[in-house]
Amino acid sequence: MASARVTARLIAEEPGIIAGAGAVPAALAEIGMTAIRLLADGSPVDRGAVVTEIAGSPKQIALAEERLIGLLAKPSGIASATARFVARAGGRMRVVSGAWKKLPFSQKEMIRQAIMVGGAAPRIAEWPFIYIDKNFVRMHGGLEEAMAAASRFEAGTRIVQIRGEYGDIGDEAVRVAAGGASIVFVDSGQIADAERAISALKAHGLRPGVEIAFAGGVQLGNIEALAEIGVDVVDVGRPIVDAPLLDMRLDVVEILAKVVQ
Numbered sequence: 001m002a003s004a005r006v007t008a009r010l011i012a013e014e015p016g017i018i019a020g021a022g023a024v025p026a027a028l029a030e031i032g033m034t035a036i037r038l039l040a041d042g043s044p045v046d047r048g049a050v051v052t053e054i055a056g057s058p059k060q061i062a063l064a065e066e067r068l069i070g071l072l073a074k075p076s077g078i079a080s081a082t083a084r085f086v087a088r089a090g091g092r093m094r095v096v097s098g099a100w101k102k103l104p105f106s107q108k109e110m111i112r113q114a115i116m117v118g119g120a121a122p123r124i125a126e127w128p129f130i131y132i133d134k135n136f137v138r139m140h141g142g143l144e145e146a147m148a149a150a151s152r153f154e155a156g157t158r159i160v161q162i163r164g165e166y167g168d169i170g171d172e173a174v175r176v177a178a179g180g181a182s183i184v185f186v187d188s189g190q191i192a193d194a195e196r197a198i199s200a201l202k203a204h205g206l207r208p209g210v211e212i213a214f215a216g217g218v219q220l221g222n223i224e225a226l227a228e229i230g231v232d233v234v235d236v237g238r239p240i241v242d243a244p245l246l247d248m249r250l251d252v253v254e255i256l257a258k259v260v261q
Helices: 021-029 058-089 105-117 134-140 143-150 169-178 191-203 220-229
Strands: 006-012 035-038 050-056 094-096 129-132 157-162 183-186 211-215 233-235 248-255
Touching (some): 021 050, 058 094, 058 105, 134 143, 134 157, 143 157, 143 169, 157 169, 169 191, 183 191, 191 211
Parallel strands (some): 094 233, 129 157, 183 211, 211 233
Antiparallel strands (some): 006 050, 006 248
16 A cells, blocks of 8 residues: 555535644644645635645555544634624624633643634733632622732733622622723623623713623523623633534545555
8 A cells, every 4th residue: 555645635524614724734744744735724614625635645644634633623613613603793792712711721722722713812801901700709708809909910901700799780890890890791691680780880880991791601692682782792601612523524536556455
């Protein structure tokens, strides 16, 4: 078989967005190959599109199949899912996905990059920021106490997570916004809570300059309702980071020398 030179193409089995392409050249180099052509990250594909084309010995092709699909299918699935949320939001709100932080360290960078390829951000805010989460609040005994403790840190965007643990969630939104929060993060999974928070901020004249972020079981079908009530940022978890693989197959398309048995 060593005398054969085989050309193969990695084919997309469904529409989507390609991600993970940056890792392909090094992976092929490990087995003595280079790509004849390779789509870049962010490239949209239809069913039947050629993602990459390679040529080598039968052994190299066999080794490349697992490597290529392993490098491209999962991140492309994540990027494709992300792009669907971004398209549905239609510029009415920012889409982020911070759930990559909960996954194994070896996967974090791949997932984070795929989210960005899909058009979303991997965090609610750009650095520098201070994230005052529920546990920080609990350890300091309440919202005001936690915000006072956070004030000792360097200035930055202040994000405060609220869940209605210290009273009505609208009241919590007002308290943290009055205390200097730049982003009020309603992390209850209840769209009605985000609506109450927005209404309360408007009633107290605090809505201008304060963004409302929302998270908790967000599905693609929730985006329209969140946009209608005026949510500024939506944090999507499992539908993005647990997105299925973008199906791909490797097809041999040409053999340039006879295979020796």
